Amino acid sequence: MQIDSIMVVPTGSRRGVSLIRELSEAGWPQVAEVSPSEDVMAEIRDQQPSVVILDLGIPDARSLAQAFQVARDSGRPTVVFVDRTDESAIEDAIEAGVATYVVGGLRHGRIRPIVETAVTRFRMFERLRRERDDAMSALSAFFGPVGR
Numbered sequence: 001m002q003i004d005s006i007m008v009v010p011t012g013s014r015r016g017v018s019l020i021r022e023l024s025e026a027g028w029p030q031v032a033e034v035s036p037s038e039d040v041m042a043e044i045r046d047q048q049p050s051v052v053i054l055d056l057g058i059p060d061a062r063s064l065a066q067a068f069q070v071a072r073d074s075g076r077p078t079v080v081f082v083d084r085t086d087e088s089a090i091e092d093a094i095e096a097g098v099a100t101y102v103v104g105g106l107r108h109g110r111i112r113p114i115v116e117t118a119v120t121r122f123r124m125f126e127r128l129r130r131e132r133d134d135a136m137s138a139l140s141a142f143f144g145p146v147g148r
Contacts, residue, residue: 003051003115003119004030005030005031005050006030006032006049006053006115007044007049007052007053008023009034010033010055016055019053019055022108022109023053023111023115034047040066040070041073044074050119051077051079052074052076053078053081053115054081058083067080071097076122077123079098079115080098099117100118102114
């Protein structure tokens with residue numbers, strides 16, 4: 001699985017430091033850290049990472065909204081780490097396109113399967129979206145406009 005670079009947006013928690021170390025130990029030397037105070041979407045456009053990881057700690061509504069925007073608009077697999085969550089946040093994350101939503105800590109050696117699962121899930125959903133769009137186009141060509 002080809003993952004050229006990873007962007008990490010930490011909240012300053014200890015997990016942010018361990019995420020970067022774990023990613024490096026897992027064999028991904030191209031890890032960029034971006035402050036959550038920066039324009040994350042602009043940094044994604046500039047750096048073109050293969051994967052975006054957001055460490056939200058205990059998320060507030062603003063940080064969740066930012067994470068969901070990244071998942072929706074970046075066109076990249078997005079992994080979100082949180083310390084606590086509720087059912088509605090999980091549903092919102094999935095709806096927004098977050099590839100992997102991890103609640104709780106990060107055990108040593110678990111980052112590689114988390115990132116690879118996110119990339120695989122993202123690719124699968126992208127394929128399904130393309131197939132849906134192709135089918136909608138074919139139906140529209142035959143029957144006229146078809147709604148979603």
